[in-house]
Amino acid sequence: MNHDAKPVSIVMIEDDEGHARLIEKNIRRAGVDNEIIPFANGTEALAYLFGTDGSGKASCGRQLLILLDLNLPDMTGVDILEKLKSNPHTRRSPVVVLTTTDDAREIQRCYDLGANVYITKPVNYESFANAIRQLGLFFAVVKIPETE
Amino acid sequence: MPVSRIAFVRSTVLFLLLGLAALLAIVGAMFWLVGQTQTYSDTVTNARQQRAALIDLRGVAQDAETGQRGYLLTGNEDYLKPYLDAEAKLPAQLERVRQLWAGEAQAQGPLERLSTILTGKMSELRRTIDLDHAGRHDEAIAVVKTGLGRNLMDDARDLFDQLIGVAELRVSETVERQRLNISYLRWITLASALAILLFMGGSVWTVLLYTRQLIRAEAEVTALNAGLEERVRERTADLARANEEIQRFAYIVTHDLRAPLVNIMGFTSELETSLTAIKAYIDATDAAGEEPVARQARIAAKEDLPEAIGFIRSSTVKMDGLINAILKLSREGRRTLKPERIELEPLLRSAAANLHHQAMEAGGEIAIEVSAPPLVSDRLALEHIFGNLLDNAVKYHQPGRPMKVRVRASGQGGRRIAVEVQDNGRGIAAQDQERVFDLFRRSGAQDQRGEGIGLAHVRVILRNLGGEITLKSELGQGTTFTVSLPRDLRGFTGAI
Numbered sequence: 001m002n003h004d005a006k007p008v009s010i011v012m013i014e015d016d017e018g019h020a021r022l023i024e025k026n027i028r029r030a031g032v033d034n035e036i037i038p039f040a041n042g043t044e045a046l047a048y049l050f051g052t053d054g055s056g057k058a059s060c061g062r063q064l065l066i067l068l069d070l071n072l073p074d075m076t077g078v079d080i081l082e083k084l085k086s087n088p089h090t091r092r093s094p095v096v097v098l099t100t101t102d103d104a105r106e107i108q109r110c111y112d113l114g115a116n117v118y119i120t121k122p123v124n125y126e127s128f129a130n131a132i133r134q135l136g137l138f139f140a141v142v143k144i145p146e147t148e
Numbered sequence: 149m150p151v152s153r154i155a156f157v158r159s160t161v162l163f164l165l166l167g168l169a170a171l172l173a174i175v176g177a178m179f180w181l182v183g184q185t186q187t188y189s190d191t192v193t194n195a196r197q198q199r200a201a202l203i204d205l206r207g208v209a210q211d212a213e214t215g216q217r218g219y220l221l222t223g224n225e226d227y228l229k230p231y232l233d234a235e236a237k238l239p240a241q242l243e244r245v246r247q248l249w250a251g252e253a254q255a256q257g258p259l260e261r262l263s264t265i266l267t268g269k270m271s272e273l274r275r276t277i278d279l280d281h282a283g284r285h286d287e288a289i290a291v292v293k294t295g296l297g298r299n300l301m302d303d304a305r306d307l308f309d310q311l312i313g314v315a316e317l318r319v320s321e322t323v324e325r326q327r328l329n330i331s332y333l334r335w336i337t338l339a340s341a342l343a344i345l346l347f348m349g350g351s352v353w354t355v356l357l358y359t360r361q362l363i364r365a366e367a368e369v370t371a372l373n374a375g376l377e378e379r380v381r382e383r384t385a386d387l388a389r390a391n392e393e394i395q396r397f398a399y400i401v402t403h404d405l406r407a408p409l410v411n412i413m414g415f416t417s418e419l420e421t422s423l424t425a426i427k428a429y430i431d432a433t434d435a436a437g438e439e440p441v442a443r444q445a446r447i448a449a450k451e452d453l454p455e456a457i458g459f460i461r462s463s464t465v466k467m468d469g470l471i472n473a474i475l476k477l478s479r480e481g482r483r484t485l486k487p488e489r490i491e492l493e494p495l496l497r498s499a500a501a502n503l504h505h506q507a508m509e510a511g512g513e514i515a516i517e518v519s520a521p522p523l524v525s526d527r528l529a530l531e532h533i534f535g536n537l538l539d540n541a542v543k544y545h546q547p548g549r550p551m552k553v554r555v556r557a558s559g560q561g562g563r564r565i566a567v568e569v570q571d572n573g574r575g576i577a578a579q580d581q582e583r584v585f586d587l588f589r590r591s592g593a594q595d596q597r598g599e600g601i602g603l604a605h606v607r608v609i610l611r612n613l614g615g616e617i618t619l620k621s622e623l624g625q626g627t628t629f630t631v632s633l634p635r636d637l638r639g640f641t642g643a644i
Contacts (some may be wrong), residue, residue: 018411025418071403100406103399103479123406123468125413 008144009035012067013045013080014098019121023067023098026129030136034065042075046083050095056089063144066088068115070099070106078109085114092145096135156358163351170343177336181329188326192319194248199315201245206308207233208241209266214300216273220280220288231273255311262307269300304403369574391481391611398478402471409464409471416460423453470588473601477587478609485526485612487637492557492567493526499534500555501515506542512551514538520557520565524636529609534567536602537629541571543596546624565633572626581619 010027014020015135020038027036039045051058066084070077077097084090094116101107102120110118119135122128206287215231218224230595242263249255272291279288291297435446493516500507500514507514538553553571560566576584580591587604603617610617614634621627 016407016411018415019407022411022418023413056310100403100410121410123410123413124640125410125417128414129411129417 008065008139009037009137010061010065010067011045011049012036012038013042013072013077014038014067014069015040016069019069022128023132026132027136027139029129030133030140032139034139042072042077042080045080049084050087056087057148059093060090061146063146064093065139065142065144066093066095068095068097068099070097070101070110077114078106081110081113081115085094089147093147094142094144098135119134152377154496156354159354160282160351163347163354167344167347167351170340170347174337174340178333181333181336184329185326188322188329191322192326195315195318195322198245198248199312201241202308202312202315202487204244205238205241205266206305208238209269209301209304210271212238212273213297216277217292220276220285220292222287223280228277231277235270235274238266242266249311252314255314258307258311260399262304265300265304265307269297270303272300274295395478395481398474399482402475402478405467405471409468409621411459413464413468416457416464419453420457423449423457469599473587473599473606477601480605480609483612483613485529485637487524488527489522489524489528490530491522492520492565495530496534496555496557496567499531499538502535503538503542506539506550507553510542510545510551512542512545512553514541514553514555516555518557520559520567521635523565523633524638525613526632526637529613530633533606533609533631534569536606537569537631540602541569541573541627543598544627545571545573546626559635560632563635565635567631568628569631570626570628575621575623575625575627576621577623581621584619585617 007147010032012020012023014023017040020040024036024038037048039048046054049059049064051138068077068080072080076140079098081095081097084093084095091114095114096117096119097115098121100121107118117135119131122131211230212234213231215228215234218227219231221227246259247261249257249259276288276291276297279285279291285531355383373520430446430449433442435443438446450460496516496518500516503514534555538555541553542551551572553569555567555569557567574592576591583589584591585603585607586600589604590598590600607617610631610633614637615632617629617631619627
């Protein structure tokens with residue numbers, strides 16, 4: 001991976017291809033040209049983030065920003081969030097939870113587990129596109145620590 | 149042996165009656181025996197008197213003889229005194245004996261003879277004494293020596309002995325009979341006491357048997373009751389679980405429906421954006437004299453595509469509304485209830501006050517009567533329920549008729565409270581009366597804004613509170629909704 005040219009990679013864990021495409025489109029519209037690595041299920045995403053041995057050493061030296069959907073076919077995003085925040089190699093990577101669920105308990109739980117941002121996908125597309133573009137602007141300015 | 153209630157009453161009464169009969173028999177026997185004893189006692193007394201009188205009479209006769217002999221021996225008048233006393237007493241004593249023996253037919257003969265003998269003896273004594281008084285002492289002794297007096301006295305003694313024997317026999321016979329009597333009495337008392345004990349014992353035994361049966365039956369009922377309560381608890385838990393499952397299902401379904409909807413809306417927007425570019429290109433080209441293919445593309449871009457996109461948009465907006473409504477319902481079902489003490493009157497008044505403006509517009513009033521005690525429930529839920537019902541009442545008033553809404557809250561037994569919301573509005577047709585509680589279903593002319601979720605929502609909330617809602621309505625006349633609530637939400641185990 002070319003860390004020097006594009007230091008920050010956006011890991012997008014989103015099972016709905018349509019959503020993934022819309023999110024990517026709108027992030028690009030915000031002028032963010034960082035690499036976006038999409039995963040359509042939790043298993044593949046975990047394999048990428050923690051390596052085949054599950055230790056998390058695979059993420060050493062990466063600068064990652066994780067976009068996480070909670071409703072995944074093979075596991076819930078909460079499980080992934082918990083793993084990310086309890087692994088010494090990945091716990092400093094910002095996690096943005098982007099999901100349809102706006103249940104107060106779910107939101108609370110995600111922040112308790114260490115989520116950095118929680119965004120509910122608005123059904124209204126204007127709001128949705130707007131939210132993603134603002135998120136993209138946020139990505140453009142935010143400083144991401146390198147994982148150890 | 150099971151004892152039926154009738155058999156129990158019958159046998160108890162029978163035993164008591166038998167016991168009573170035994171008691172009566174004892175009392176009767178006692179009376180009879182006491183009467184007998186009295187008779188015997190009288191007989192004995194009588195016989196003793198008879199005997200005593202005879203002995204006295206004999207004594208008197210002997211005294212007379214003794215006095216005569218003493219006088220004749222000594223010639224001293226002093227010795228004559230016993231004779232004189234006896235002579236004076238004898239008739240009376242004889243009369244007394246006659247009286248005492250008057251009732252005895254078989255004694256009359258000996259008594260008559262005794263009387264004659266005694267009369268003879270007395271006249272013999274008198275003759276000798278008279279002779280002696282006249283100085284004819286030897287003649288008097290000669291009379292004595294004839295032995296006539298002694299023979300008379302011997303005969304009299306025999307008769308005395310005979311009669312005294314009769315009296316003594318009677319005494320001893322009667323005493324013997326009395327002893328027998330007493331022993332009868334003892335036996336009868338003993339037998340009756342045994343009978344009473346037996347009947348009482350039987351009665352007590354039946355009572356014990358019956359009581360034991362009652363206790364066993366009661367224990368069975370208690371056990372059944374406990375089982376029933378346990379079953380009710382299980383069923384309630386099952387229902388609560390099923391309810392929770394349905395709500396979770398609704399929640400998941402609505403969430404999962406939302407995801408594709410986001411795509412539909414998103415890509416429709418993308419489509420629209422693309423269409424704008426196409427439209428700009430077509431507008432830039434000259435419409436005159438273009439090929440049929442190009443004309444069709446122009447029509448598609450300028451009319452057909454915008455129309456199709458418009459329908460997709462409006463449908464997705466509508467669908468979003470429906471999904472939101474379901475989501476709201478399922479969220480209400482999942483909301484944690486906060487039981488607190490609530491006075492209904494201020495709550496209802498504030499719900500009515502929120503509709504004051506609309507009520508004035510409808511030219512009507514909302515009257516509130518509360519006779520129900522305060523209840524423990526969720527304030528937010530109650531506010532929502534009554535707000536919605538009052539809103540409906542005002543919204544669906546019959547135009548051209550002054551609106552009248554009455555809210556009445558009253559206790560319903562000890563544990564529930566009923567609140568009636570009665571209006572004189574346009575009413576709900578009979579076939580719609582159950583439908584109005586269904587989601588997205590509305591009744592009558594669709595001339596008011598609404599999505600058809602209000603009453604469905606009210607019913608869901610009420611179920612969570614352990615309450616229920618029913619309605620009575622006549623089309624064109626008005627509707628009465630009756631809300632029934634538990635007085636204490638905490639006692640309702642179905643609450644989630």
